[in-house]
Amino acid sequence: MSTARPEQPTTAGESTLGTRYAYKASLIGSAHEFELTEQGLSWEARGKSGMWPYADIAAVRLSYRPVSMQSRRFRADIEHKSGQSIAIFSTSWQTVALMAPQDRDYRAFIELLHARLRAAQGRIALVGGIGPLTYAGGCLLLALVAIAIAGLLARAVATGEFAGALFLVGFAALFGWQMGGFIWRNKPRLYTFDELPETLLPAPPRNPAK
Known part of the structure; x- marks a missing residue:
């Protein structure tokens, strides 16, 4: 990949909030890393990598996927027009007993991804819930x-x-x-760029008290 990647499976600070996201799908192996660039969605996962222009992304599916170790866990499946797909989770493995939520970073990345897809004006299916x-x-x-x-x-x-x-x-x-x-959260539905399904995204961060 041509751009530098953060070593930790989290975004690299306020300057990159929303543009970069990373998580560890397991304790073994490197983090899955994603970046929203001017050219498209850049990704690296499981030894593979790619650059998908936003207009070539055919579908996004958001869903709620809790597990025994983390009840607050969300998933985004992104499908390329070629049929290839990648998955992005809102949690990251830290230790054998800890799967840490990355709510703020995940939500910011997913929201900005939708904004880029909307600007690209491609034909895309926005799907919520499970099949x-x-x-x-x-x-x-x-x-x-x-x-x-x-x-x-x-x-x-x-x-x-x-x-x-x-x-x-x-x-x-x-x-x-x-x-x-x-x-309740995973009821099959279609959604729009104007109204992302709140039940399939982590809660937005609270505004600090003034």
């Missing part, structure tokens, strides 16, 4: 688990197993919060 079939499967799983828990809860109450009933209530609350949030 319709995956979404339907998630909804079905949520419904089946809810029915099963309701049946077990009714049986526990009828037989006087109140400790078991309390456990089921706690499990239902936790599962509903995690799976329900995933389904």
